Amino acid sequence: MSAIKVALAGNPNTGKSTLFNTLTGLKQHTGNWPGKTVIRAEGSFEHKGEEYVLVDLPGTYSLFSNSADEEVARDYIVFEQPDATIVVLDATSLERNLNLAFQVLEMTDRVIVCINLIDEADKKGIVIDEKKLAAKLGVPVVKMSARNKIGIDLLLNTLDHLVKEKINPSPYRMTYSEEIERKISQIEAQITGLFGAELPSRWIALRLLDGDDALVAKLKEYIDKKKDGVTANELPISANS
Template identity: 65%
Template sequence: MSHTIALAGNPNTGKSTLFNLLTGLKQHTGNWPGKTVLRAEGELKTEKHVYKVIDLPGTYSLYSNSADEEVARDYIIFEKPDIALVVVDATSLERNLNIALQVLEMTDRAVLCVNLIDEARKRGIHIDKEALSKQLGIPVVLISAREKIGIIQLLKTIDRMIEGKLITKGYKIKYSPEIEKKIKELEPEIKHIFGDIFPARWIALRILDGDKKLLESLKAYIQNQQFSSEKHPSAQGGCCHGV
Protein backbone atom coordinates (compact mmCIF):
# COMPACT_ATOMS: atom_id res chain seq x y z
CA MET A 1 0.00 0.00 0.00
CA SER A 2 1.35 3.40 -0.97
CA HIS A 3 1.10 6.32 1.43
CA THR A 4 1.39 10.00 0.58
CA ILE A 5 3.82 12.60 1.89
CA ALA A 6 3.45 16.29 1.06
CA LEU A 7 6.53 18.50 1.34
CA ALA A 8 5.58 22.03 2.39
CA GLY A 9 7.70 25.01 3.28
CA ASN A 10 9.05 28.43 2.39
CA PRO A 11 11.11 28.96 -0.76
CA ASN A 12 14.88 28.43 -0.37
CA THR A 13 14.64 26.04 2.56
CA GLY A 14 16.13 23.13 0.61
CA LYS A 15 12.74 21.49 0.17
CA SER A 16 13.36 20.51 -3.45
CA THR A 17 16.83 19.23 -2.54
CA LEU A 18 15.21 16.97 0.03
CA PHE A 19 12.58 15.88 -2.50
CA ASN A 20 15.30 14.90 -4.99
CA LEU A 21 17.23 13.05 -2.29
CA LEU A 22 14.17 11.08 -1.16
CA THR A 23 12.87 10.18 -4.62
CA GLY A 24 16.02 10.00 -6.76
CA LEU A 25 15.17 9.26 -10.38
CA LYS A 26 11.73 7.94 -9.47
CA GLN A 27 9.95 11.23 -10.08
CA HIS A 28 8.05 13.11 -12.74
CA THR A 29 6.76 16.62 -13.23
CA GLY A 30 3.76 18.29 -14.80
CA ASN A 31 1.29 21.04 -14.00
CA TRP A 32 -1.38 21.04 -11.33
CA PRO A 33 -4.87 20.68 -12.89
CA GLY A 34 -6.10 24.03 -14.13
CA LYS A 35 -2.91 25.80 -13.01
CA THR A 36 0.40 26.84 -14.54
CA VAL A 37 2.07 25.82 -11.28
CA LEU A 38 4.62 23.02 -11.59
CA ARG A 39 3.76 19.71 -9.88
CA ALA A 40 6.59 17.38 -8.88
CA GLU A 41 5.81 13.85 -7.71
CA GLY A 42 8.08 10.95 -6.87
CA GLU A 43 8.36 7.62 -5.10
CA LEU A 44 10.16 6.85 -1.86
CA LYS A 45 10.84 3.33 -0.63
CA THR A 46 11.96 2.72 2.93
CA GLU A 47 12.70 -0.68 4.43
CA LYS A 48 9.06 -0.98 5.47
CA HIS A 49 6.84 1.16 3.24
CA VAL A 50 6.34 2.79 -0.14
CA TYR A 51 5.40 6.46 -0.33
CA LYS A 52 4.21 8.86 -3.00
CA VAL A 53 5.97 12.16 -2.34
CA ILE A 54 4.46 15.44 -3.56
CA ASP A 55 6.70 18.52 -3.60
CA LEU A 56 4.26 21.37 -2.99
CA PRO A 57 5.13 24.85 -4.28
CA GLY A 58 7.35 26.81 -1.93
CA THR A 59 5.21 29.46 -0.22
CA TYR A 60 5.38 31.85 2.71
CA SER A 61 1.78 31.18 3.71
CA LEU A 62 -1.17 28.91 2.95
CA TYR A 63 -3.82 31.51 2.29
CA SER A 64 -5.16 32.62 -1.12
CA ASN A 65 -2.63 35.26 -2.07
CA SER A 66 -1.24 33.39 -5.08
CA ALA A 67 -1.76 30.31 -7.26
CA ASP A 68 1.15 28.60 -5.49
CA GLU A 69 -0.45 29.14 -2.08
CA GLU A 70 -3.82 27.89 -3.29
CA VAL A 71 -2.26 24.72 -4.73
CA ALA A 72 -0.35 23.94 -1.53
CA ARG A 73 -3.34 24.68 0.70
CA ASP A 74 -5.86 22.77 -1.40
CA TYR A 75 -3.66 19.68 -1.57
CA ILE A 76 -3.28 19.48 2.21
CA ILE A 77 -6.99 20.10 2.82
CA PHE A 78 -8.62 18.13 0.01
CA GLU A 79 -6.12 15.36 -0.72
CA LYS A 80 -5.29 14.75 2.94
CA PRO A 81 -1.71 13.44 2.68
CA ASP A 82 -0.79 10.82 5.26
CA ILE A 83 2.06 13.05 6.39
CA ALA A 84 2.72 16.76 5.86
CA LEU A 85 6.48 17.16 6.02
CA VAL A 86 7.16 20.81 6.78
CA VAL A 87 10.67 21.79 5.73
CA VAL A 88 12.16 24.82 7.50
CA ASP A 89 15.53 26.56 7.42
CA ALA A 90 17.49 26.02 10.65
CA THR A 91 19.20 29.40 10.20
CA SER A 92 15.87 31.26 9.97
CA LEU A 93 13.72 29.08 12.18
CA GLU A 94 11.53 31.76 13.77
CA ARG A 95 10.52 33.20 10.39
CA ASN A 96 9.95 29.73 8.89
CA LEU A 97 7.74 28.51 11.73
CA ASN A 98 4.88 30.67 10.48
CA ILE A 99 4.02 28.20 7.72
CA ALA A 100 4.47 25.28 10.13
CA LEU A 101 1.84 26.76 12.44
CA GLN A 102 -0.51 27.21 9.48
CA VAL A 103 -0.07 23.56 8.50
CA LEU A 104 -0.83 22.50 12.09
CA GLU A 105 -4.14 24.36 11.90
CA MET A 106 -4.98 22.08 8.96
CA THR A 107 -3.61 18.71 10.09
CA ASP A 108 -1.97 17.03 13.08
CA ARG A 109 -0.26 14.47 10.86
CA ALA A 110 2.87 16.53 10.43
CA VAL A 111 6.62 16.29 10.92
CA LEU A 112 8.85 19.35 11.24
CA CYS A 113 11.99 18.81 9.18
CA VAL A 114 14.64 21.35 10.24
CA ASN A 115 16.96 21.51 7.23
CA LEU A 116 20.37 23.18 6.79
CA ILE A 117 21.36 22.12 10.28
CA ASP A 118 25.01 22.07 9.16
CA GLU A 119 24.82 25.79 8.31
CA ALA A 120 23.14 26.54 11.64
CA ARG A 121 25.91 24.77 13.56
CA LYS A 122 28.57 26.72 11.69
CA ARG A 123 26.85 29.91 12.87
CA GLY A 124 26.69 28.67 16.45
CA ILE A 125 22.92 28.17 16.35
CA HIS A 126 21.66 25.40 18.64
CA ILE A 127 18.19 23.96 18.15
CA ASP A 128 16.64 21.99 21.00
CA LYS A 129 14.54 19.57 18.97
CA GLU A 130 12.99 17.92 22.04
CA ALA A 131 11.75 21.24 23.41
CA LEU A 132 10.52 22.29 19.97
CA SER A 133 8.74 18.98 19.48
CA LYS A 134 7.05 19.30 22.86
CA GLN A 135 5.94 22.85 22.09
CA LEU A 136 4.56 22.03 18.63
CA GLY A 137 3.16 18.59 19.51
CA ILE A 138 4.75 16.89 16.48
CA PRO A 139 8.05 15.10 15.74
CA VAL A 140 11.03 17.30 14.92
CA VAL A 141 13.99 15.99 12.91
CA LEU A 142 17.24 17.88 12.29
CA ILE A 143 18.73 17.27 8.84
CA SER A 144 20.91 18.57 6.06
CA ALA A 145 19.57 17.33 2.75
CA ARG A 146 22.63 18.65 0.96
CA GLU A 147 25.05 16.81 3.26
CA LYS A 148 22.72 13.83 3.81
CA ILE A 149 22.70 14.35 7.57
CA GLY A 150 19.79 12.98 9.62
CA ILE A 151 18.06 11.32 6.65
CA ILE A 152 17.94 7.86 8.25
CA GLN A 153 16.31 9.36 11.34
CA LEU A 154 13.82 11.17 9.13
CA LEU A 155 12.86 7.95 7.31
CA LYS A 156 12.43 6.12 10.62
CA THR A 157 10.22 8.94 11.91
CA ILE A 158 8.06 8.80 8.77
CA ASP A 159 7.65 5.02 9.08
CA ARG A 160 6.80 5.23 12.77
CA MET A 161 4.13 7.86 12.11
CA ILE A 162 2.55 5.76 9.36
CA GLU A 163 2.54 2.76 11.69
CA GLY A 164 0.74 4.74 14.39
CA LYS A 165 3.67 4.62 16.78
CA LEU A 166 3.87 8.40 17.10
CA ILE A 167 1.00 10.33 18.65
CA THR A 168 0.73 13.93 17.50
CA LYS A 169 -1.35 16.79 18.78
CA GLY A 170 -0.38 19.85 16.78
CA TYR A 171 -0.16 23.21 18.49
CA LYS A 172 -3.11 25.49 17.74
CA ILE A 173 -2.79 29.26 18.00
CA LYS A 174 -5.13 30.89 20.49
CA TYR A 175 -6.62 34.12 19.23
CA SER A 176 -8.36 37.00 21.01
CA PRO A 177 -11.49 36.18 23.05
CA GLU A 178 -13.64 37.89 20.39
CA ILE A 179 -12.23 35.77 17.56
CA GLU A 180 -12.39 32.58 19.61
CA LYS A 181 -16.06 33.31 20.34
CA LYS A 182 -16.80 33.70 16.62
CA ILE A 183 -14.92 30.48 15.85
CA LYS A 184 -17.04 28.56 18.36
CA GLU A 185 -20.20 30.00 16.80
CA LEU A 186 -19.17 28.90 13.30
CA GLU A 187 -17.80 25.45 14.10
CA PRO A 188 -21.15 23.66 14.67
CA GLU A 189 -22.52 24.87 11.33
CA ILE A 190 -19.33 23.88 9.52
CA LYS A 191 -19.43 20.41 11.09
CA HIS A 192 -23.10 20.11 10.09
CA ILE A 193 -22.13 20.72 6.46
CA PHE A 194 -18.89 18.77 6.24
CA GLY A 195 -18.87 16.46 9.24
CA ASP A 196 -15.28 15.61 10.12
CA ILE A 197 -14.01 15.80 6.53
CA PHE A 198 -12.30 19.15 7.10
CA PRO A 199 -10.89 20.90 10.20
CA ALA A 200 -13.81 23.06 11.29
CA ARG A 201 -11.66 25.48 13.28
CA TRP A 202 -9.43 26.19 10.30
CA ILE A 203 -12.39 26.77 7.97
CA ALA A 204 -13.96 29.08 10.54
CA LEU A 205 -10.76 31.14 10.59
CA ARG A 206 -10.72 31.37 6.79
CA ILE A 207 -14.37 32.49 6.77
CA LEU A 208 -13.57 35.17 9.33
CA ASP A 209 -10.68 36.25 7.10
CA GLY A 210 -13.10 36.58 4.18
CA ASP A 211 -11.15 34.08 2.11
CA LYS A 212 -13.53 33.86 -0.83
CA LYS A 213 -11.22 31.73 -2.96
CA LEU A 214 -11.20 29.02 -0.31
CA LEU A 215 -14.99 29.15 -0.15
CA GLU A 216 -15.08 28.68 -3.93
CA SER A 217 -12.78 25.66 -3.57
CA LEU A 218 -15.04 24.21 -0.88
CA LYS A 219 -18.13 24.64 -3.04
CA ALA A 220 -16.34 23.00 -5.97
CA TYR A 221 -15.33 20.12 -3.70
CA ILE A 222 -18.93 19.66 -2.59
CA GLN A 223 -20.08 19.52 -6.20
CA ASN A 224 -17.28 17.17 -7.27
CA GLN A 225 -18.01 14.79 -4.42
CA GLN A 226 -21.70 14.94 -5.31
CA PHE A 227 -22.86 15.71 -1.80
CA SER A 228 -26.59 14.98 -1.80
CA SER A 229 -28.92 17.67 -0.53
CA GLU A 230 -30.71 14.98 1.50
CA LYS A 231 -27.58 13.89 3.34
CA HIS A 232 -26.14 17.42 3.61
CA PRO A 233 -29.16 19.75 3.61
CA SER A 234 -27.02 22.87 4.10
CA ALA A 235 -24.43 22.03 1.48
CA GLN A 236 -25.76 24.57 -0.98
CA GLY A 237 -26.06 27.29 1.63
CA GLY A 238 -24.97 27.45 5.26
CA CYS A 239 -21.81 29.18 6.34
CA CYS A 240 -20.26 29.21 2.89
CA HIS A 241 -23.13 30.83 1.05
CA GLY A 242 -22.85 34.42 0.01
CA VAL A 243 -19.66 35.11 1.96
Protein backbone atom coordinates in the same frame (compact mmCIF):
# COMPACT_ATOMS: atom_id res chain seq x y z
CA MET B 1 -2.30 -1.66 -0.64
CA SER B 2 -2.14 1.88 -2.01
CA ALA B 3 0.95 4.04 -1.66
CA ILE B 4 1.29 6.37 1.33
CA LYS B 5 0.84 10.01 0.27
CA VAL B 6 3.26 12.54 1.76
CA ALA B 7 3.26 16.29 1.12
CA LEU B 8 6.47 18.31 1.30
CA ALA B 9 5.87 21.93 2.31
CA GLY B 10 8.20 24.82 3.06
CA ASN B 11 9.37 28.35 2.33
CA PRO B 12 11.49 28.91 -0.79
CA ASN B 13 15.22 28.23 -0.32
CA THR B 14 14.85 25.89 2.66
CA GLY B 15 16.32 22.90 0.79
CA LYS B 16 12.89 21.35 0.25
CA SER B 17 13.61 20.38 -3.35
CA THR B 18 16.98 18.95 -2.31
CA LEU B 19 15.20 16.71 0.18
CA PHE B 20 12.68 15.74 -2.49
CA ASN B 21 15.48 14.76 -4.88
CA THR B 22 17.37 12.89 -2.18
CA LEU B 23 14.34 10.80 -1.24
CA THR B 24 12.95 10.10 -4.71
CA GLY B 25 16.10 10.00 -6.86
CA LEU B 26 15.17 9.17 -10.45
CA LYS B 27 11.65 8.04 -9.49
CA GLN B 28 10.03 11.42 -10.10
CA HIS B 29 8.09 13.33 -12.70
CA THR B 30 6.70 16.81 -13.19
CA GLY B 31 3.63 18.35 -14.80
CA ASN B 32 1.15 21.08 -14.03
CA TRP B 33 -1.47 21.11 -11.32
CA PRO B 34 -4.97 20.81 -12.85
CA GLY B 35 -6.13 24.20 -14.10
CA LYS B 36 -2.91 25.91 -12.97
CA THR B 37 0.38 26.95 -14.54
CA VAL B 38 2.07 25.92 -11.29
CA ILE B 39 4.51 22.99 -11.64
CA ARG B 40 3.62 19.77 -9.84
CA ALA B 41 6.57 17.59 -8.83
CA GLU B 42 5.86 14.06 -7.65
CA GLY B 43 8.13 11.14 -6.88
CA SER B 44 8.20 7.83 -5.07
CA PHE B 45 10.40 5.86 -2.70
CA GLU B 46 10.25 2.80 -0.46
CA HIS B 47 11.00 2.44 3.23
CA LYS B 48 10.52 -0.59 5.44
CA GLY B 49 8.51 -2.34 2.77
CA GLU B 50 6.09 0.56 2.27
CA GLU B 51 5.70 2.55 -0.93
CA TYR B 52 5.48 6.32 -0.57
CA VAL B 53 4.38 8.98 -3.04
CA LEU B 54 6.01 12.31 -2.25
CA VAL B 55 4.43 15.51 -3.57
CA ASP B 56 6.71 18.56 -3.54
CA LEU B 57 4.34 21.47 -2.94
CA PRO B 58 5.23 24.93 -4.29
CA GLY B 59 7.53 26.87 -1.98
CA THR B 60 5.45 29.51 -0.16
CA TYR B 61 5.72 31.85 2.81
CA SER B 62 2.07 31.37 3.77
CA LEU B 63 -0.95 29.25 2.92
CA PHE B 64 -3.57 31.91 2.37
CA SER B 65 -4.96 32.81 -1.08
CA ASN B 66 -2.47 35.44 -2.18
CA SER B 67 -1.11 33.46 -5.13
CA ALA B 68 -1.68 30.35 -7.23
CA ASP B 69 1.25 28.69 -5.43
CA GLU B 70 -0.34 29.25 -2.04
CA GLU B 71 -3.73 27.98 -3.18
CA VAL B 72 -2.20 24.83 -4.68
CA ALA B 73 -0.21 24.05 -1.52
CA ARG B 74 -3.02 24.62 0.94
CA ASP B 75 -5.69 22.91 -1.22
CA TYR B 76 -3.56 19.77 -1.45
CA ILE B 77 -3.12 19.54 2.32
CA VAL B 78 -6.77 20.33 3.11
CA PHE B 79 -8.65 18.51 0.37
CA GLU B 80 -6.30 15.73 -0.77
CA GLN B 81 -5.50 14.91 2.87
CA PRO B 82 -2.05 13.33 2.56
CA ASP B 83 -1.13 10.69 5.11
CA ALA B 84 1.64 12.99 6.37
CA THR B 85 2.99 16.48 5.70
CA ILE B 86 6.66 17.24 6.15
CA VAL B 87 7.31 20.95 6.75
CA VAL B 88 10.88 21.88 5.87
CA LEU B 89 12.35 24.80 7.81
CA ASP B 90 15.67 26.61 7.43
CA ALA B 91 17.65 26.14 10.63
CA THR B 92 19.30 29.55 10.14
CA SER B 93 15.94 31.39 9.84
CA LEU B 94 13.79 29.36 12.17
CA GLU B 95 11.64 32.15 13.57
CA ARG B 96 10.57 33.37 10.12
CA ASN B 97 9.99 29.84 8.82
CA LEU B 98 7.82 28.81 11.76
CA ASN B 99 4.97 30.98 10.43
CA LEU B 100 4.29 28.41 7.71
CA ALA B 101 4.62 25.53 10.16
CA PHE B 102 1.95 27.03 12.44
CA GLN B 103 -0.41 27.35 9.48
CA VAL B 104 0.09 23.70 8.52
CA LEU B 105 -0.50 22.66 12.13
CA GLU B 106 -3.93 24.36 11.93
CA MET B 107 -4.76 22.15 8.92
CA THR B 108 -3.63 18.68 9.95
CA ASP B 109 -2.34 16.64 12.89
CA ARG B 110 -0.14 14.44 10.71
CA VAL B 111 2.92 16.69 10.57
CA ILE B 112 6.67 16.29 10.89
CA VAL B 113 8.74 19.45 11.23
CA CYS B 114 12.06 18.99 9.45
CA ILE B 115 14.76 21.48 10.41
CA ASN B 116 17.07 21.47 7.41
CA LEU B 117 20.46 23.14 6.82
CA ILE B 118 21.54 22.22 10.33
CA ASP B 119 25.15 22.22 9.08
CA GLU B 120 24.83 25.91 8.19
CA ALA B 121 23.32 26.62 11.60
CA ASP B 122 26.28 24.92 13.27
CA LYS B 123 28.69 27.16 11.36
CA LYS B 124 26.84 30.22 12.67
CA GLY B 125 26.80 28.94 16.24
CA ILE B 126 23.02 28.43 16.21
CA VAL B 127 21.91 25.73 18.62
CA ILE B 128 18.43 24.21 18.24
CA ASP B 129 16.91 21.95 20.89
CA GLU B 130 14.65 19.82 18.74
CA LYS B 131 13.16 17.95 21.71
CA LYS B 132 12.06 21.15 23.40
CA LEU B 133 10.69 22.46 20.10
CA ALA B 134 8.79 19.20 19.52
CA ALA B 135 7.26 19.51 23.00
CA LYS B 136 6.13 23.07 22.21
CA LEU B 137 4.77 22.26 18.74
CA GLY B 138 3.22 18.94 19.69
CA VAL B 139 4.60 17.13 16.63
CA PRO B 140 7.87 15.31 15.80
CA VAL B 141 10.86 17.52 14.98
CA VAL B 142 13.85 16.17 13.06
CA LYS B 143 17.14 18.02 12.46
CA MET B 144 18.95 17.27 9.23
CA SER B 145 21.07 18.35 6.28
CA ALA B 146 19.44 17.07 3.09
CA ARG B 147 22.39 17.90 0.84
CA ASN B 148 24.81 16.03 3.12
CA LYS B 149 22.27 13.24 3.76
CA ILE B 150 22.47 13.78 7.50
CA GLY B 151 19.31 12.80 9.39
CA ILE B 152 17.60 11.11 6.42
CA ASP B 153 17.21 7.76 8.21
CA LEU B 154 15.80 9.46 11.30
CA LEU B 155 13.31 11.37 9.15
CA LEU B 156 12.18 8.20 7.36
CA ASN B 157 11.82 6.24 10.60
CA THR B 158 9.84 9.10 12.13
CA LEU B 159 7.60 9.14 9.06
CA ASP B 160 7.10 5.38 9.39
CA HIS B 161 6.05 5.80 13.03
CA LEU B 162 3.69 8.65 12.17
CA VAL B 163 1.80 6.89 9.38
CA LYS B 164 1.59 3.68 11.42
CA GLU B 165 0.18 5.70 14.34
CA LYS B 166 3.05 4.84 16.68
CA ILE B 167 3.20 8.59 17.30
CA ASN B 168 0.14 10.54 18.42
CA PRO B 169 0.75 14.22 17.61
CA SER B 170 -1.10 16.97 19.44
CA PRO B 171 -0.32 20.07 17.35
CA TYR B 172 -0.08 23.52 18.88
CA ARG B 173 -3.04 25.69 17.90
CA MET B 174 -3.21 29.46 18.20
CA THR B 175 -5.84 30.92 20.51
CA TYR B 176 -7.48 34.27 19.89
CA SER B 177 -9.62 36.79 21.71
CA GLU B 178 -12.82 35.63 23.39
CA GLU B 179 -14.97 37.22 20.66
CA ILE B 180 -13.02 35.61 17.82
CA GLU B 181 -13.02 32.23 19.54
CA ARG B 182 -16.81 32.49 19.94
CA LYS B 183 -17.23 33.19 16.22
CA ILE B 184 -14.82 30.36 15.36
CA SER B 185 -16.90 27.96 17.45
CA GLN B 186 -20.12 29.02 15.74
CA ILE B 187 -18.76 28.54 12.23
CA GLU B 188 -16.81 25.41 13.18
CA ALA B 189 -20.03 23.75 14.35
CA GLN B 190 -21.61 24.43 10.94
CA ILE B 191 -18.55 23.14 9.08
CA THR B 192 -18.50 19.97 11.18
CA GLY B 193 -22.20 19.53 10.47
CA LEU B 194 -21.48 19.64 6.74
CA PHE B 195 -18.27 17.63 6.56
CA GLY B 196 -17.89 15.76 9.84
CA ALA B 197 -14.21 15.08 10.51
CA GLU B 198 -13.29 15.04 6.80
CA LEU B 199 -11.92 18.58 6.75
CA PRO B 200 -10.12 20.78 9.33
CA SER B 201 -13.15 22.66 10.62
CA ARG B 202 -11.29 25.12 12.86
CA TRP B 203 -8.90 26.16 10.08
CA ILE B 204 -11.79 26.57 7.64
CA ALA B 205 -13.67 28.68 10.19
CA LEU B 206 -10.64 30.94 10.56
CA ARG B 207 -10.32 31.39 6.81
CA LEU B 208 -14.04 32.11 6.40
CA LEU B 209 -13.80 34.72 9.14
CA ASP B 210 -11.00 36.29 7.15
CA GLY B 211 -13.20 36.46 4.06
CA ASP B 212 -11.27 33.95 1.96
CA ASP B 213 -13.38 33.93 -1.23
CA ALA B 214 -11.08 31.46 -2.99
CA LEU B 215 -11.63 28.94 -0.19
CA VAL B 216 -15.39 29.45 -0.35
CA ALA B 217 -15.29 28.61 -4.07
CA LYS B 218 -13.16 25.53 -3.39
CA LEU B 219 -15.51 24.33 -0.63
CA LYS B 220 -18.51 24.69 -2.93
CA GLU B 221 -16.64 22.66 -5.56
CA TYR B 222 -15.82 20.04 -2.92
CA ILE B 223 -19.49 19.86 -1.89
CA ASP B 224 -20.57 19.36 -5.50
CA LYS B 225 -18.13 16.46 -5.91
CA LYS B 226 -18.33 14.76 -2.54
CA LYS B 227 -21.50 15.51 -0.61
CA ASP B 228 -24.67 14.09 -2.15
CA GLY B 229 -27.72 15.74 -0.63
CA VAL B 230 -25.78 18.75 0.71
CA THR B 231 -26.07 22.06 -1.09
CA ALA B 232 -23.50 24.81 -1.35
CA ASN B 233 -26.09 27.20 0.09
CA GLU B 234 -25.57 25.56 3.48
CA LEU B 235 -21.97 26.74 3.58
CA PRO B 236 -21.37 29.52 6.15
CA ILE B 237 -19.60 32.27 4.21
CA SER B 238 -19.27 34.95 6.88
CA ALA B 239 -18.96 35.40 10.61
CA ASN B 240 -22.67 36.28 10.72
CA SER B 241 -23.85 33.09 9.00
